[in-house]
Structures are given as C-alpha cells and as structure tokens.
Amino acid sequence: MDELRRDGEGGPPRARRSQVGPPWLRQWAEREPGTGLPWRSTLLLAVFVMVGSGFAARNQPDRESLDALGRSLLLVGSALLLLRHRHPVPVVFGTAALTLGYFAAGYPYGPVFLLAAVACYAAIVHGHRRSAWWALGLLWAGHLLLAHWLYRYLPPKGDSAAPWGQEIPVALFVVAILAASELVRVRREQWAQQRAERAAAERRRADEERLRIARELHDVLAHSISVINVQAGVGLALLDTDPEQARTALTTIKAASKEALGEVRQVLATLRAPGEAPRTPAPGLDRLPELVEQAASAGLTVRTSTEGEPVALPPGTDLAAFRIVQEALTNVVRHSGSRTARVVIAYRPGGVELRVDDDGPATGGDAGGSGNGLAGMRERAAALGGTIEAGTRPDGGFQVRAVLPARPKETP
Template identity: 60%
Template sequence: MSPTGSSERGTRGLFGGLSGGPPWARGPGGGPGGGLPVRSSALVALLQLVGTAGEWRHQASGRVPLDAFGYLLLVAGPVLLVLRRRRPVAVVAGTAAVTLVYLAAGYPYGPVFASFVVAYCVAVWSGHRRAAVLSLLALYGGHLLLAFAVPHGWLRGAGAGGGGWPEFGLGLVALLLAAVAELLRIRHEQAAARHAARQAAARRRADEERLRMARELHDILAHSISLIHLQAGVALELIDDRPEQARAALVTIKAASKEALGEVRQVLGTLRGPGDAAPRRPAPGLDRLTELTEQAAHAGLTVTVRTVGGPRELPAGVGLAAFRVVQEALTNVIRHSAARRAEVLLDWSEPDALTVQVDDPGPAAAPEAGEPAGGGNGLAGMRERAAALGGTLTAGPREGGFRVRALLPTRGEGSVATSAREAR
C-alpha cells in the first residue's frame, strides 16, 4: 500500500463526512445517493455550541455573553451547511455573513469559523473557487473594519478586534485555509484523474478481449461454415445418383460442425466466472496442421506443406496465430479460388521468427449468387494477430493467384505477453 493512497483515504475520512467529497464523487441530487448531509452538519453545530460556550469562560470580560440570538447565530451556519452540496456558492456566502454578524455582535470567540471552513472547502472542491475566495476576503475584510474602522462605541462589548498582531495572525490563518483547500482540491483532482485512467484502461482491456474473441469466432466459424457449405452442396448434387459419396460429404459436415462447436464453447467459456474460464483443452497450434489439410482435402483442396529449417517449440500465442493464419488462408482458397491445390510454407530459418506462407495458384473463382461484394474481416483479423505479436502480415495477388505471408516473432516481450493472453 502506497503512502499516497493512505493519505488520500485519510483526507476523505477527515473531510468526506463534512463536505460530501468532491463533485465527481457525488450522486444524483448533489451527494452520495442524493441525500442531505444532516448528520455531519449536526456535528459542526455541536462543535460550535459546546466549543464556544467553553471558550467564553477563558476570554476577557469585555465580550458579550451568549444569549438566544448568539445561540441562533451559532446554529444558523451549520443549518446552511445542510445545503452545501446543492448550493455551495450560496452556503459559503451565507456562512461568511452569519460569522461576521456573530463577531460584530461581540459574542465570545471559539470554533465559530467551523461552518465557514467546511463551506469554503466544499465550494473550492465544487469548482467555485472565485466565490469561495471572495467570501473569505469579505469575512476577513469585515473583521478588519470592525477592529480598526468602526468606532468601538458603536459595537457591543469589546468589539471585534484585539489589535494588530491578532489580526495579522487571523490573516495567516485565512491564507492557510486557502492553501489547504487548494491542496485538497488538487489531490482530489489527481485521484479522479487516476480513477478515470484506470477506468479507461479497463475499458481498453475489455475492448481488446472482445476483439480477440471476435477474431477467434470469425476464424472458427468462417472455416467450418465454408467447409459445411461446400460439402452440403456436394451432398445435394450426389444424394440421388451417388448416395455413398453424399454420405461421405455428410460425415464431413458432422465432423466439421462438431469441431466448430467445441472451439466455440472454449472461446465463450472465457465469459464465465474465473473458476469456469479455464480452457478444457490447449489452444490449437501447428500440431493440428494435419487436421486442417484433411478438412481441406474433404472440400476438394489438396494442400502441400513444406518446411524450411528445424521446427521448434512455440509460445502458445504464436502457435495459435500461425494456425489461424493457415486456417483463414485455406478458407479463402476454398471460398474464392478456382484452384484445387494450395501450398503452405513454414520457414524456421530465422532464429527469432517463424514465417508462415500460404500460396493459392489461382485463378479467382466467380462469386456465387447472393454473395456480398468485397472482402470480409479475415485478412484484417490476420493482420491484427500478427501485429499483436509484433510481427507483420502481407497479402496480395501474385502470378495469377494469391499469397498470404506472415512473419511472427517467437521471442520478445510482445510475443510472450500476447501468448499468455491468447492461451487463456
């Protein structure tokens, strides 16, 4: 626990009950839950009444004893504090006026400034610094007039002043009050800025997690549904003339749909509680590349896998990204190319990177009726996966066909951090 955090909690504990905290911590209606701070205002009233009555016994006999009007003025300030969250400007001006009238009436000193101190802090925290400072200057200026400008014969008792040094001390107290209120305001603004930054970071993490899940679901469903769509068309064409081949297509559909359901459940499991979020099986990697080639073969696409260099163990996130790049590239060949073959290259020759390349010899197939024009999100998702690992992905036409090439770093902070996040 940091000293700064302890200091902030101490500040809230000391002033939160009196002032209701800064405006950004208040609920609808001006305070937490919209209530009025009656209890804390009553505590200020008790402080002023008991403290002033006790102090009067130790002051010079020239001060006027408390009477009904004096007690009324001591209570008036705390009564105004009940509205300090909703009307901070009116309350700070009102408490200054009540305090000045009390002093002008010659009543004994004591904690009579407590209600004004609270109102001043609330006004500063609420953003009404100008009104607060003007009220402070008016109260201190009025006290100076009572001490030096107004004839003592016009005042009750010994008047408001006690000489130059007491007034100088009171001025220092006023400056201290202004400095403390500004310090507390700055600390509250800093705490609010840190809170906003934490919320923004949490929203950013949530957005990244949603993007990751959307990317996973797209890659899973696009591949499986494309395969199912193709095999369903084959089954419809052959079901009357060659039922055995139609049966094989239906078996492929069943296997692809079962595989897709399992992966979708694994991705959606991250939305559950912490105890249920652990995946029941590891994230797919290049060890499942054979499954992709077999599924492509069922769809009529012959895939040749070529390896350069010696394979090595990959972080889970890098392996998943490589698997998804191959999966999405083969899906695009099945959906958008007239070619019945494709080549996958895994280049391990670089010590700190893996190059994944998928070549479609082409040519492009005519789009089916009803298929929307333009590309989907597959290439963008592959680029995002590579960028998240600190790598790159390029995709574009070549020699009548199409090539997808991804460079995925296998070491470094980017791949390690993303691997931990993707493997969850």
C-alpha cells in the first residue's frame, strides 16, 4: 500500500512523465488538438500577416500594390484559420486556393505563406496527412505555373518569368512545413501512447490494490465469522441444557469478533493514512498457534508439523502463507465433515511449502461464505510467483497444497 501511494496523497500511483524536452514544450505538445475557435492565435497571426505584407509590398515595387482586394484576401485567409480545428481539410484547401489567388493577382510575396503553413500543420496534427500534402503540392504546382508560364497573362503588366533559382527556397519552405508538422504529429502520437500506457498502468495498479484489499478483508472476516457462526449454533443449542457451555461459546464469539475488528481496523487505517507505516505488524506464520486455538474453539482439532529448518520469510510471503493456512482451515470448518485437520509447513531451499489436509467428507454446508476463498488463495500465490493445488484426495479427504518461492529475509 505504502509503495503504491508514495507518489501521491490518497489516489492511484502516478507514473513518471517523459523527461524529453522542457516542461512547457511537453505540456503544449501533449495537449490534445482543440475543437474550439482559436481566436487569440488567429488574431495574432492575422495582424502579423497584414503588417508583414505591408512591409513586403514596400520592398517589392515591381509587384502590385497591396490594395483593398489584396488585404481582403489576407483577411479571408486568416479568418479561415478560425475553423482549422473543426474543419481542417476544407481550411487547408481553402487557404491554399486563396494564397494561389493572391499570387495570381500579382501581390507581393511575404507572410501570406504562413496561412497555408498553419492550415497544413493543423490538418496533419488532426490526422489528415494526405489532404495536407495534396493542398501544399497543388499550391506549389500552381505557383510554378503562375511564375513560369502564365505570368504574361496576369498582373503586374510587363512582368517576366521568375528565376528558377527562387524555387529552391520555396521548395525548402514547403519541405520544412511538412517535416515540422509530421514531427509534431509523431511526437503527439508518442505522447498520447505514453498517456494511455500511464493510464492503463494506474488502472492496473488500482485494480491490484482493490483485489489485495478484498482478499485481506475476505480472509479476516471469513475465518472469524465462520468461528462465530459455529459457536453461535453451539450456544443456541446448549443455552437451555448446558448454560456453562453456552457461556464458553459466547466468550469465543466475543474473542473472535474482537480480533476480527482489530484486523479490519488495521486494513482501514492503512487506507485512510497513505504513506504511513502500519501501526501493527502484518500477521505471519508465527501466529499459527492462534489459528489452532481459534479452530479448536470451533470444534476443529488441528495438528501442526514443520519440515526443514525454519527461516524468516519476507513480510509479503509470510502474510500470504498465514492467510492461505487460515483460509484452508476456514474451509474445513465450513465444508468438511471431519473434525481434524493437519497443517505441514515445509521449508525448502528458496521457498516454503504449505499442506493442509482433512479427512472429509464434504458436507456441502455453507457458513455464510462468498465462495471466493480458493480464488483468493490462488491470487495470493500467483502474486508471489507461487502455485496452489486444491482438490479431493483419493481417500475422500481434501488437500490444499501451496508452494511459495521466497528467499530468507535478510537480518541486519
């Protein structure tokens, strides 16, 4: 729990963000393309294009002066960019057509290229790569046609063919637009994939945490409530004929319920105070005698034995071993007609083996269980890389066998 929550207060763990590039660039690039009207950026771009085109007209006296029609074309092209997120394909073709019409009218070269560049970028980022490439390709081809073949039929009068050398920077500009747009698109896809992976990891860890809590509560409550159920039945049956035995049953119920409440409080306290260590240690195989006593209070005789040299297990393995034995004995109390059970703790090199046997037969009774006991045991073992085998023996009894791999806990 503590390891899962140390990155945040009371929420699912946060995965590390990509450290490529400065934070402001990542925040901007990870932002999903919006669907609203980008007023501010479009207004700034329109002002820049209008002012820049005015300066360009002063330095190109051989071109047509920037009159009302030319400024109208620039304004319409800028206005189209307001819709670049909602309708990127019509906008990229529309700006390309307006830019081509602007050049066909003989107006000066200048920032007008930015209109097509921004529209192309928006189309590529929104996933319309082919449309963006076609629009820029048609704009370039139209520019070649106007500058080298149709110039004599178009303003300004007396214009000559453009030198082929100027097509090199135009081609480089087009390639730069496409390359930059494709680069941003690829980075957005990578960051989107990273966000999806982080979200999936957070959901997976949250699911694992919920399963862990569910297993813990199930194991705590199922065992204690089974003991309470059995003792309540004994108390009711003997209340009139043997009051002293009924008193003993009620005492057992009180002790079992107190212990269950304590363990439930421990689980809930860990949930409510993320980042803090549990105030009481998690149970382990050292509390096996307590399980034997609780089982005895429920009328079950448990014989325990140990094989191999006992070693200190890591807390996670020790807790899983304790809960598996606890759940196995709970199932004997609930579902077996046998009143005896055998627990063997076998320490093997690199692990521990648990065996819980009863002689049966199964009674089919249910003391209020949910039927998730075996599933919970398998989940605990699988989380540690171990295995669980549970089934009827040939002689009619039942055996639970668990193998938990673990190295001995290092002592300072």
